[in-house]
C-alpha cells in the first residue's frame with residue numbers, strides 16, 4: 001500500500017554511512033527524494049547521492065552538524081530549495097564513544113554525546129513539526145533509538161544509552177502532541193548492527209563477539225534496520241505512531 005508520505009521529500013541525518021546510507025538508498029527506491037546529511041565525510045555522502053540518482057531517484061547531499069540549531073534549520077531550507085516541501089525525517093545521526101565504566105566518563109564526553117544524539121534529534125524533530133504542521137501537510141518522523149535504551153549500557157556506555165532513553169521519551173510525547181496534525185512519530189531500536197559505529201567502542205569486532213547472546217545468533221545489517229525505518233515512514237504504517245520497534249534479532 002502506498003501512503004501519502006511516500007513519494008515526498010525526506011531528510012536523513014547522518015545519511016553518508018551505515019544505517020543512514022542504507023535508509024537513504026532504500027527510501028529512494030520507495031520514491032522519496034532524499035537530502036543526505038553528513039558532518040564530515042562529503043565524499044561518502046556524494047557517493048550515496050550518486051547511487052540514488054543512478055537509479056533514477058532524486059537526492060542532494062548537505063553538510064550540517066545536527067547539534068547546531070542554525071545548521072539544522074539550514075538543512076531544512078536546503079531540502080526545500082532543492083527538492084520541495086519536507087514530509088519525512090529520519091533522525092539517524094549519532095555517535096558512540098569508547099566502552100568505559102560510568103565512573104570514568106568525562107563530563108565533556110557525555111555533553112558531546114547528548115548534544116549530537118539527543119539535542120540533535122530534538123532540533124531536527126522540532127523543525128520538522130514546525131514545517132509539517134504549519135503547512136498542514138503532515139508527515140512522518142522516525143527516530144533511531146537503540147536497544148541500549150532499555151538495557152542501559154552498563155560497563156560500556158551508560159551515557160549513550162541515556163541519550164537514546166531521551167529520544168524514546170521524545171518519540172512518545174511528540175507523537176501524541178502532533179497526531180492530529182497528521183504527523184506520525186516512531187522509533188526503531190536497533191540491536192547489534194555491523195557498521196563503523198561498533199569500532200568507536202574500541203572493538204571493531206564487538207557485534208560479532210556479542211552475537212552469541214543474541215537469540216538469532218548473529219548481528220544485524222544496516223539494510224535490515226533500513227527496511228523497518230522505511231516501513232514506519234511509509235503509508236503502510238498509517239495507523240502507527242508512538243511505536244518503538246526493536247530490530248535486534250530478539251535481543
Ligand code: NAP
Nearest residue numbers: 014016017018019038039040041066093094146193195197
Ligand atoms: P555510523 O556508521 O557511525 O554513521 C554515523 C553517521 O552519522 C555518519 O553518516 C556521520 O557522518 C553522521 N554524523 C555523526 N555526527 C554527526 C553530526 N554531529 N551531525 C550530522 N551527522 C553526523 O553509525 P550507525 O551505526 O549507522 O548508526 C546510525 C544510528 O543508529 C545512530 O543514531 C546509532 O546510535 C543508532 N544505532 C546503531 C547501532 C549499531 O549497532 N550500529 C545500534 C543501535 C542504534 P560523518 O561520517 O560525515 O561524520
